[in-house]
Amino acid sequence: MINRAVDEYTSTEKKPFEIREVIEEYLRFWKWFVLGAVLALVLAVGYLKLKQPVYKAVASVILEDEETKAPGGDASGFVDLGMLGGLGTSSIENELGLIRSKRLMTNAVKALDLNIGYFEPKGFGAKELYTDAPYRLRLVRLDEVALQKTMLAEQNVLEIQKVDENTVTIEQAESDYKATHKLGDIIEMGFADFVVESNVVLDTLATEDLDVDMNVEVQFYLVDQVASAQRGQLEVALMDENSTMIELNIEGNVRQKSEDILDQLIFEYNQEAIEDKNLIARNTAFFIDERLSIINSELDSVETGKEKFKTSNMLTNIEAESSIIIQNVSDYNIKQQEVSTELEMTNAMIEHVGSNKLNLLPANMGMAESGMVQLVDEYNQLVLERNRLLKGATETNPLVVNLGNQLQEIKENISESLRRRRSNLLITKDNLSRQAGILGSQISEVPSQEREFRGIERQQNIKEALYLFLLQKREENSLSLAAKAPKAKIVDKAYSLNTPVSPNKKVVLGIGLLGGLFVPFLIITANKLLNNKINTRDELKDVAKGTTVVGEIPHVLAAESTVVSVNERSVLSESFSILRANLNYVMPDKGASGKGSCIYVTSSAQGEGKTFTVINLALILAESGKRVVMVGGDLRNPQLHRHENKPVSTEGLSTYLASSNAELSSYLENSSLNKNLKVLPSGPVPPNPIQLLGKDKMGEMLEELKSTYDYVIVDTAPAMILADTFLISKYADLTLYLIRAGQTEKKVLEFALEAKADGKLKNMAFLLNDVKIADATYGSKYGYMYGNEKAKK
Template sequence: MNINTQKERVAKQILAEEKPINVKELVWGYLRYWPWFLICGIVFMTGAIMYLKMNKPVYRAVASVIIEDEKGKPKSSGFGGFSDLGLMEGLSTSSIENELGLMRSRRLMTNAVKALGLNVVYYTKGEIMGIASDMFPVKELYKQTPYKLRLVRLDDAKLSQAIKQEQNVLEVTLLSDEKMIIEQIDGDYKATHQVGDVVKLGFAEFIVEKNSDAPTPATEGEEEGVSGFKVKLLPVQAVSNNLRAQLSVALVDDNSTLIQLAINNQVPEKARDILDQLVFEYNQEAIEDKNLIARNTAFFIDERLKIINSELDSVESGKEQFKTVNKLTDIQTESSIIIQNVSDYNNKQQEIATELEVVNAMMNHVGSDDLGLLPANMGVGGMSMSQFVDEYNRLVLERNRLLKGATETNPLVVNLSNQLREIKENIRQSLISTRSNLRITRDNLRRQAGILGSQISEKPSQEREFRGIERQQNIKESLYLFLLQKREENSLSLAAKAPKAKIVDEAYTLGAPVSPNTKTVLGLGLLGGFLLPFLVITGKRIMNDTINTREDIKDRTEAIAILGEVPHISTGEPTLVSADERSILSESFNILSANLNYIMSKEELGGKNKCIYVTSSAQGEGKTFTAINLAMTLVETGKKVVLVGADLRNPQLHRHDDSGISEEGLSTYLKYGQKSIFEYIANTNLHPELHVLPSGPIPNNPIQLLRRESFGPMLEELKEVYDYVIVDTAPAMILADTFLINRFADMTLYLIRAGKSKKKVLEFVLESTAEGKLINPIFLLNDVNLADAAYGYKYGYKYGMQSETSKWAALSDKIKSIFTRS
């Protein structure tokens, strides 16, 4: 390969973007650890099954009720009576949140615990406390024991002390239907008792009674009933607090008063009884509250009735006395009559005044000397006046007719004029008489009206006083009747005890237990068995900054090829290839040799004979080991090979050759140059056909020796004689020795040790290649775990070992290698 082309490829690789994720390789990276997944899965699933066996199932009981809506209810109860009286303003209703809080209250739960006797717990025989009970939980005998203990006295302080000393557990052994032995565990009490006996302990007293709720005794052929049991006494408040923590109370819908209650317990029947008793206690407390209000309301109404009755009697007596003094029967009727009379007199006065006006007008008209017509039908002076006026008007009309044909001196005209003056005088006198009569009538009407006015002026004060008395009477009567009505309503509400919480669904148990959930536990066990190794492997990969597989190299660079992989050699296995035996090591180097011949011939590097440098980043990565085995493998193919020890600072060839390599070598040649290089080449016990040029004595200035001009020609001389010149060099990352002589190499075999070499080494190699410090580098991955090896190499290793190792042995080795690497 051309050096410039190599530099260009490396430079492009440095600037290239990361490769997309290879899902197949990613999955295989986890699948190769399948024994870990299998073992963790088995362990976690076993733990999950044991957890299910150790933990008793917990069931959930549910009940639902509807809370009575006080806002929509008619105010007919005793509470409503107080509301009507205005004494309970703002306290007539309670919000649904308050009802939820009341159902969760400690008081209600405590009452339920006492009513059901839940602080006395019955168990099957066996350990209740300690390690044994944690590993093998005992069964609770709720309503299943033939006898029960009815507490008469319980001292909480002494019971707490007994609990600390683990003396609150009793063991009951049945001797017969009426006799039993009661023994205090970890205590001093033990005695034989019969049904009905009173048992006195330091912290409690109880009576032994038959349990009516217990199942019927087993018939012949069936399993016998309980022959003995244990009893555990607990503080009521402790049991109440524990049950409250398990209780949930919630609205089914925000727009309704439907409430759902739920509780979890290992005994389904016990959970149902707790919910039903809790609803019962809630209703009992609500009824007691209503009855208390009703009784208080009744007492209040009775007291008020006594006071109102007395006040009403006083008001009615005052009303009677007022009528007697003022001689009144019905003040309203009398006032109406007087007012009507006054109205009549006023009307008459109006009529008289009108007639007077008319009379005065007529008199003014009659008093003139004119003999003209007079107004008729004026309603003044009665019939006679009307007749005079009619006669007068007739004569005036007749005179006026005569004057049309005669003069006023005509005797007929004169005669009519005299008659008219007489009639007119009569009319005037009649008007004077009528006016005098009207004036007299007017004065009489005024006098009568004055009398009625004085009577009217007296009535308002009487009426006002009477109305005040009557108003007091009406108020007292209304309040009296109202209180009588409320007393009857209150009596009805006291008799009717309707529950506040209407039961929609009585407590029932859901079919499947809520805990432990078998599917969930097994699923978590399976998931945990998968996640633990997955997380460990992933974490190890994230934290691991070393190179382990060829994929780690290929993911970071494709500019530099990978010659192959050398497998990990376990302790006790040979570290050198041998033609007499077929080992994984021999097969791996045979593959490397084949790959090397293919690459060298394809790229046509440097002609026929090749000079190959073997280097690495640091010490201990297998440079000498690889150089020796590669040289021996090439010799087996019939090639002439010389192995040159160019690591003048820390030579290692002598450690693999027990024949004793000459003390003179490369350092001697470079320092003195007096002999031919071939005089320093020696045979070795490693292989009869393998020649070695040892490093020689360690010089004081190895870098100065390597800089001498004789080093390059020396390699050219060797290449003329040998097909392959294998040069074992110093570590390139920590020393400059390899860079000084690398320009003479046809290929640089750069060793990467799996599990030891850091990933940053690849960047160093890429940069060094781009700068021209390394010539034609190619990677060799050393000490590879068999599980991490590429498929082709792995197959080749296995194929080479197939004659010596069975399939099961190979699988065993693989599992062992995975565990060793992990």
């Protein structure tokens, strides 16, 4: 029955991919991962210790909206005049761009003297002191061109050393300049003139943490260079789309410096806005004063012309006089209408009364005279009475005749009165027409006078309104010039966050840990990808193309024995025991011949463990009670004698093949390693090994040995560099082709496979030698450990 170990070694099927095996393959190098992680964490901690923390300073302001301000400020005078409309309503984006501008940052750098840096020279990496430096430099002159040349020569660094309270020594880097100066003296350095002063603020605030006697390293920079660097750290953003509040933040190693930069930047922005407003206000005042002078002279001319016009036309108030005339004309028109109406009614009554009929007369016809009204009423009463009498009498009735006579008399009186009234109305009508004509002539003269007067008065009103408007704007402009309100209202003055933004300890340690794990992973993976050597049985199987891999021989440490022993349950012994078991399934069946088996052990090149394998395989077979003989078939490089602690034999295979009548048994030697083991050494190196091995005697010798011994194991020459093995391959029952892990290249296997395919190596099987325990197969690992534990029990 074939056990699992045999299946493991003799199977030629490729195992499916398993992620667990991939992980285990990397876990074999767990020590490297641990070492990499520890080293990376140490480097990360060192980086955190040496790296200066970077803090973020934040400030927020509200930009005043020009459209919501009351008129009168800045250019509002021009806006009300219809000039410069929309100039004060610049967009928020333009304002943000102005705050980010290089010009404002340059002004801030100059105001804070940031182009001069103060550092503490001791320690790894210079620490910026900023306001904590014991000395300050006050620039008198700075030559940017000379400074740039000095920076290229790296001579822009000065070290100030204290001599006494009023004296310092200044030493220039990369030059021979070193001199002693008094505090307050002007020092000329070529690229700059400056004065060294004691930091008064530091002297008053000195504490144990501040060393006022320390040396100071002073570095000079170009203003544009510092401004560009600070602009790169500055961020300006609108906090909300529906508001004008913006946030400014900047990152730096010194909290106070970052805060000062933001505060100064806001100040420069407000100062520039105020200067712009003042410039507009001054221009506005000049314009208003100039216009007032012109309008004042024009107004004097208009008023003089108005006075002359009134005098020549004898007018006091043309509007009042015109109103009286118009009112009179209106009254006369009304009277003319009334007279005409009465005249028409009078004519109608005369016509009606002139008829012979005694009919009723119309009453309430607008007659103004009371006598006429009474006559008409009396007449109508008599007509009504006569009409009643006629209903019961005739016209000849005396009463009717009497009433008729009365009516005729009254009718004549009414006619006479009507005629007199008509005459009076005609006279009145003529008088009214005459008066209306006089008023009409007066009215016709008024429009031309009024038109001319109104033109003069209109000019006067326009000039007066414009004069008063300009006076008002001049006062408002004066108030605007006096009141310097900032454009950016500070909401939060610059402050620094307590926690540094970098380096982030968690991120640095995390990256360090991952990097410490990734680097070994990368190296191991790269080594796997670039390695062209056979290291494991799986790699060998992938290249073997179906050729049996009969076993694995583990790596033997220097302190361990290189020879297997029956009394020792070592990894080496277990591996050869497994090999011995597997040979039963790859050796050809001998049937009833009773002869032993001939096993060749060869390799591609020297040093791959052929002799080591031959000796241990022979020992493990001999320990099982089998009769075994080892044959030194490598006539060019004999090695079997080394494990017997003997020199190269003077008699052996080479002398046997060269002789004609020697007995084979006389050349066999007993092995000191096992009583069941015999050795046929290689003998002295012959001049013609290929001719000796090519003799038929070689085959006859192997057949004779097979008839006597159970196993004949031949240590042959390397097959890739010598033809010796190919020459005698036909006598082998099994050829073990040795592959040394970590040494034999994959392309070498192509040679062995071609030799097998061409029949040059008979019944070839691969044997993997010098395998590290970590690279051993699943079954080998557990089998070896099991054997060791059992032995310990």
